[in-house]
Amino acid sequence: MTPGGGLPGKELLRFPVRSDADVLELRRTGRSVAEGLGLDLQDQVRFATALSEVGRSAAAAGGGVATVTVRQETGESVLAVTLTTTMTMPVSGQAEDGGVPAARRLVDDVVVSSGPPTEVTLVKPLPAQPSTDRLESLRAALDSHPDTDALSQMRAHNAELIDMLEELSSTARQLEATNAELEETNRGVMAMYRQLSDELEETNSGVVALYAELDERGRQLAAANEAKTRFLRHVSHELRTPVNSIIGLVSLLDDSPLDAEQRRQVSFLQDSATALLGLVNELLDLARAESGRQEVTLSDVDLPALLAELHGTTAPLVRDGVVLEVADAPRAVVRTDRHLLARVLRNLLTNAVKFTERGSVRLTVEERDGELWFAVTDTGIGIAPEHLEEVFEEFAQIPNHLQPTVRGTGLGLPYARRLMETLGGRLEASSVPGEGSTFVAVLPPALPDGTAAGIAASSGSSAGAGAGVAEGAMGPVAGAAAEADARFPGRALVVDDDDAYRALVVESLRGAGARVTQAATVAAAVDAVRGAQPGEAPDVVVLDVRMPDGDGVEAVVRLRELRPDLPVVLMSSGPAPQLPPQARDVPFVGKDSRDRTALLAAVRRVATAPGGAEGA
Amino acid sequence: MTDVVPILKIGSTLLVSIQTDLQDDTALRLQEDLAEQITRTGARGVLIDISGLEIVDSFIGRMLASIAGISRVLDAATVVVGMRPAVAITMVELGLSLGGVRTALDVERGLRVLAPVEQSPEEVLLAAAQRAGE
Numbered sequence: 001m002t003p004g005g006g007l008p009g010k011e012l013l014r015f016p017v018r019s020d021a022d023v024l025e026l027r028r029t030g031r032s033v034a035e036g037l038g039l040d041l042q043d044q045v046r047f048a049t050a051l052s053e054v055g056r057s058a059a060a061a062g063g064g065v066a067t068v069t070v071r072q073e074t075g076e077s078v079l080a081v082t083l084t085t086t087m088t089m090p091v092s093g094q095a096e097d098g099g100v101p102a103a104r105r106l107v108d109d110v111v112v113s114s115g116p117p118t119e120v121t122l123v124k125p126l127p128a129q130p131s132t133d134r135l136e137s138l139r140a141a142l143d144s145h146p147d148t149d150a151l152s153q154m155r156a157h158n159a160e161l162i163d164m165l166e167e168l169s170s171t172a173r174q175l176e177a178t179n180a181e182l183e184e185t186n187r188g189v190m191a192m193y194r195q196l197s198d199e200l201e202e203t204n205s206g207v208v209a210l211y212a213e214l215d216e217r218g219r220q221l222a223a224a225n226e227a228k229t230r231f232l233r234h235v236s237h238e239l240r241t242p243v244n245s246i247i248g249l250v251s252l253l254d255d256s257p258l259d260a261e262q263r264r265q266v267s268f269l270q271d272s273a274t275a276l277l278g279l280v281n282e283l284l285d286l287a288r289a290e291s292g293r294q295e296v297t298l299s300d301v302d303l304p305a306l307l308a309e310l311h312g313t314t315a316p317l318v319r320d321g322v323v324l325e326v327a328d329a330p331r332a333v334v335r336t337d338r339h340l341l342a343r344v345l346r347n348l349l350t351n352a353v354k355f356t357e358r359g360s361v362r363l364t365v366e367e368r369d370g371e372l373w374f375a376v377t378d379t380g381i382g383i384a385p386e387h388l389e390e391v392f393e394e395f396a397q398i399p400n401h402l403q404p405t406v407r408g409t410g411l412g413l414p415y416a417r418r419l420m421e422t423l424g425g426r427l428e429a430s431s432v433p434g435e436g437s438t439f440v441a442v443l444p445p446a447l448p449d450g451t452a453a454g455i456a457a458s459s460g461s462s463a464g465a466g467a468g469v470a471e472g473a474m475g476p477v478a479g480a481a482a483e484a485d486a487r488f489p490g491r492a493l494v495v496d497d498d499d500a501y502r503a504l505v506v507e508s509l510r511g512a513g514a515r516v517t518q519a520a521t522v523a524a525a526v527d528a529v530r531g532a533q534p535g536e537a538p539d540v541v542v543l544d545v546r547m548p549d550g551d552g553v554e555a556v557v558r559l560r561e562l563r564p565d566l567p568v569v570l571m572s573s574g575p576a577p578q579l580p581p582q583a584r585d586v587p588f589v590g591k592d593s594r595d596r597t598a599l600l601a602a603v604r605r606v607a608t609a610p611g612g613a614e615g616a
Numbered sequence: 617m618t619d620v621v622p623i624l625k626i627g628s629t630l631l632v633s634i635q636t637d638l639q640d641d642t643a644l645r646l647q648e649d650l651a652e653q654i655t656r657t658g659a660r661g662v663l664i665d666i667s668g669l670e671i672v673d674s675f676i677g678r679m680l681a682s683i684a685g686i687s688r689v690l691d692a693a694t695v696v697v698g699m700r701p702a703v704a705i706t707m708v709e710l711g712l713s714l715g716g717v718r719t720a721l722d723v724e725r726g727l728r729v730l731a732p733v734e735q736s737p738e739e740v741l742l743a744a745a746q747r748a749g750e
Contacts (some may be wrong), residue, residue: 023640027671031670042702042706045670045702045705049706052671052673052675053673056675094711095710095711096674096711098673105711106706157635158621158636
C-alpha cells in the first residue's frame with residue numbers, strides 16, 4: 001500500500017486481479033477512472049490497454065491486487081495504478097509480447113519494484129488537479145456500479161442474442177422434426193389408402209369373377225338342357241322308324257289268314273307296339289315343347305263341344321264304381337289352341353282316372369278375373385306334399401300300390417305343364433294323400449295374337465309338313481277318301497335302305513295290286529330305271545330321303561335325267577326336304593305306319609296324274 | 617460459462633461481429649469456433665467487425681492475426697473491419713501491425729474486398745483468358 005517512489009495519495013479503488021474476468025474489469029475500470037479524471041479519449045484507451053497488459057501478466061503470475069490512487073507527484077496530479085503480486089512477475093522483454101514492456105510504451109511512467117512481492121505502478125499525469133468532491137463522487141460511482149455499466153449490458157445483450165440464435169435454430173430443428181413426423185404420418189395414410197384400395201380392387205375382381213362364374217354356370221345349364229332336348233328329339237326320331245315298321249308289318253300280318261291263337265298274339269303285338277309308339281311320340285312332343293318349337297294355332301274353340309268330347313273319350317277308361325262328371329261350360333267360346341288344350345285336359349283326366357279306384361273324377365270350368373280355370377278333381381290315392389312338384393318332372397313315378405297295374409310313361413304331366421306354359425297359362429297341383437288330388441290348368445284371358453303368331457312362325461319349319469301336297473295326303477280325311485279306292489295296279493320301284501320299312505311299303509303296294517321291285521341304294525335304283533325293258537319300266541318310284549349312298553332329293557334329280565316324266569314319291573321319318581325346281585311336283589309322305597293309306601293315295605295320285613313331270 | 621461470439625454465414629462468407637470487450641478465453645474460443653465453421657461450411661471469406669471493441673491489447677491483436685493465419689491455411693481470406701482510430705493508434709504504439717491481416721473501414725468495403733473470392737469457376741476462367749489476351 002505504499003506506492004514506491006511517490007507520495008501517498010488518495011486511494012480510489014482496490015480489487016483483486018486473478019482471472020481473465022478480473023483483467024477485463026481492471027481495464028474497464030481503468031478506462032472509467034481515466035475518463036472521470038478528464039484524460040482524453042486516446043489517453044483513456046492507452047491507459048486501459050496498458051492496464052490490460054500488466055493485469056494479464058499479474059494474473060499469469062498467480063494473481064495480485066490492483067490499487068487505484070490519485071496523488072501529487074512533482075507538483076502535478078497523477079493517476080497511479082499499482083499491481084502487487086506475491087510471486088515474481090516478468091517485467092522485461094519485447095513490447096509485442098505484451099506485459100510490462102508493452103505498458104511502458106503506452107504510459108508516461110512505469111515504476112517497478114522487483115519482488116517478491118513485485119509491485120508495478122503505472123503512472124499517468126492528469127491534465128488538472130481533480131477536486132476532492134470530484135474524487136469522492138468518482139469513488140462512489142465506482143463503488144455503486146462495479147458491474148452494471150453499459151459494457152456489461154452489451155454483454156447481456158450479446159448473451160441474449162446468442163440465446164435467441166440458439167432458440168431459433170432449435171425451433172428450426174423442431175420444425176424439421178415436426179415436418180418429418182408429418183411426412184411420416186402422410187406416408188402412413190398413403191400406405192393405408194393404397195392398402196384399402198388394393199383390398200377393394202381385390203374384392204371387386206372377386207365379385208366380377210363370381211359373376212363370370214355364375215354366367216358360365218348359367219350357360220352350362222342351358223347347354224345341358226339343350227343337349228337333353230336334342231337327345232330326346234333325335235332318339236325319338238330314330239325310335240319312331242322301326243316302331244312304325246313293326247306296327248305296319250303287324251297289321252299286314254293281321255290281314256293274312258291266321259288261326260285264333262295267332263290272331264290273339266298278333267293283337268298283343270299290335271297293342272305293345274302301339275304303346276311304344278305312343279311313348280315315343282310323347283317324348284317327341286315333350287322335346288318339341290321344351291325346345292320352344294311347339295306350334296300354336298289360335299282359333300275360337302267351342303268349349304261345350306270340347307268338354308263333351310273329353311267326356312266321351314275319358315268315359316271308357318273309368319273303372320267300375322267311379323263316377324265321371326264333366327261340368328257345364330261357363331261360356332261358349334274360348335280363343336286358344338284347341339288341339340293343345342284338349343291334349344292337356346285329356347292328360348289330366350287320364351291321369352286322374354288311372355289313380356282313382358272309387359269315388360269320382362270331376363272336370364269343372366270356372367271363370368276367375370277373365371282367366372279360365374279347368375280343375376280336374378279326383379278322389380284317388382293322392383300325392384304326398386313332398387312329391388307334388390316331382391310329378392311334373394319327366395319319368396317321375398311316385399311309388400304307390402296301383403303302380404303295377406297302371407301303365408304310364410311319366411311324361412303326361414310334364415308335357416301338360418309345358419303345353420300350358422306355351423299357351424300362356426299354368427298348371428298347378430294340390431293334393432291330400434288318401435283323399436284325392438286336384439290339378440288346375442289356368443288359361444290366361446286371351447293369348448295375344450302377336451305372341452301366337454311369333455310362336456307359330458318360329459316353329460313352322462319343324463312342323464314336318466313343308467309341302468301342301470303331303471299335308472293333304474297325310475290328313476285323315478284324305479286318307480279316308482283314298483281308302484275307298486285303294487287299288488294301284490301299276491309297277492312300282494321302292495327304294496329304302498331300311499329293310500323293315502321297305503318290306504312294309506312293298507307289302508302295302510302289293511296289297512293294293514301293284515307289281516313291286518325293290519332297291520336298297522340310290523345307285524341300284526338308278527340302275528333299275530336305266531336298265532328296265534320297255535314295258536317293264538316302273539310307273540312310280542317310292543324313294544326314301546335319307547340313304548347311305550346319297551340324298552333322296554339328289555336321287556330324284558338323277559332319275560329325272562333318265563326319265564323326265566318319272567313319277568316319284570318321297571318319304572322320310574324326318575321333316576320334309578327342300579326340293580329343287582325339277583322336283584317341285586314330288587309329294588312327301590311321312591313314315592307313319594298308322595297311316596299307310598296316305599302313301600297309297602300319294603302313289604296313285606302321281607302315277608295317274610297326266611303328264612307328271614312335263615307339268616313342272 | 618464464458619461468453620460466445622456469434623458467427624453468421626452470408627453466402628460463402630462468415631461474419632463475426634464483436635460487440636463487446638472480449639475476455640481472453642472468449643477470444644480463444646472464437647478462434648476455435650471460426651476454424652470449425654470454416655471447415656464445416658467451406659466458407660471462402662471471414663469478415664471480423666471490431667467496431668464494438670474499445671481496447672485491443674497485444675493478446676487480442678495476436679488473436680486477430682492468428683485467426684487470419686488459420687483462415688488462410690483453411691483457404692479463406694480474412695478482413696478485419698471497423699477498427700476505431702484510438703484503437704489503431706494504440707496498436708501502432710504497442711508495435712502491433714496486424715501483419716498478414718487485411719483491413720477495411722467498414723463491413724460493406726470488407727465484403728467488396730472478399731467478393732472476388734466468391735467468383736464462380738467460369739468467371740475465374742474468363743478473367744484468366746482476358747488477362748492472357750491483353
